[in-house]
Amino acid sequence: MAIQHNKRKGFIKRNYDRRNKRFERNKNTQKCPICHKSIHEFFTAISYKGSDNPAHFDCILKELKSQEELSPNEKICYLGNGSFGIITFRNPSSPIKFLIRKRIQYETVETSPLWRRKLPVRLHMK
Numbered sequence: 184m185a186i187q188h189n190k191r192k193g194f195i196k197r198n199y200d201r202r203n204k205r206f207e208r209n210k211n212t213q214k215c216p217i218c219h220k221s222i223h224e225f226f227t228a229i230s231y232k233g234s235d236n237p238a239h240f241d242c243i244l245k246e247l248k249s250q251e252e253l254s255p256n257e258k259i260c261y262l263g264n265g266s267f268g269i270i271t272f273r274n275p276s277s278p279i280k281f282l283i284r285k286r287i288q289y290e291t292v293e294t295s296p297l298w299r300r301k302l303p304v305r306l307h308m309k
Contacts (some may be wrong), residue, residue, distance in 0.1 A: 213237055215237070217238055217239070217242035217243070217245075217246060220239075222237055222238075222239060225237060225299070225302055226302065227239075228240065228298075229243050229265065229289065230265070230289075230296050232289075235296040235298070237296070237299075240261075244261075244267075247259050247287065247289075251285075251287075254271075257270060257271050257272070257284065258272075262283070265291070265292060266288045266289060267287045267289055268285065268286050268287065269283070269285040269287070270282070270283060270284070271284045
């Protein structure tokens, strides 16, 4: 019984050391220009107003909601490739469920920022 307890204790210590190393590795993260908090997930970050600085996706979404006037049946959603859209929902019985009222191109498509080029490519195959 004492051997298993020692193994378990060593396992916890080993995980604790890994967490500390991961924290040290992410110490030099960039800050979001909107909320001024550090960005940990660069896969969901978007370039802020055409600059090369990354910003949180949720911060940009809040900023767009405050800038645009939305009616009760409208929402802002991400359309892909750095663009957002104001979506108007139609009558549920209509064959067309929604319509894109306005398209907002937030990121520049021509060039990819440096922080995005450094991200590793992950392929998930099953």
